[in-house]
Amino acid sequence: MSNPTKAESEFHDIVAGLGCIACMLDGIINPVVSIHHIDGRTKKGAHMKVLPLCAGHHQNGTGNDISLIAMHPYKARFESRYGTQAQLLELVNELLVCEDAGAALSDYIVRHKLFDDD
16 A cells, blocks of 8 residues: 655645535535545555545444445445546545535536435
C-alpha cells in the first residue's frame, strides 16, 4: 500500500471537511467521515481520487445507522442510489470550488436522475 504524501493528506483533510457525500445527497449533514479511495491506493494519483463517506455509507454494519446503503459490500446498490464513484468524484471536486453547494447538489441530483423512484 502506498502512503499518501503530505499534500495528498492535506487534500484528504479538505475533502473530509465536506462531510459524507452520500448523507449530503440525502439532505443530512454528517461531518464524521473516512476517506474512500475509488481506484485503490497504489495506482498513481489514487490518493487524489477519494470520496468522503461516513462509516455507514463506507462499510456495512458500521456507524450509528446500520440501515444505510454501504459502498462495501453493496457497491451496485450504493451507486444506483447516489451515482457512480466517478460521478460522485466529479461532485466532490465541484463542491470544493463552487460558491453555491445547494445548487451544485440539486443540479447533480437532476442530471443523474437520482431519487426518481423515492
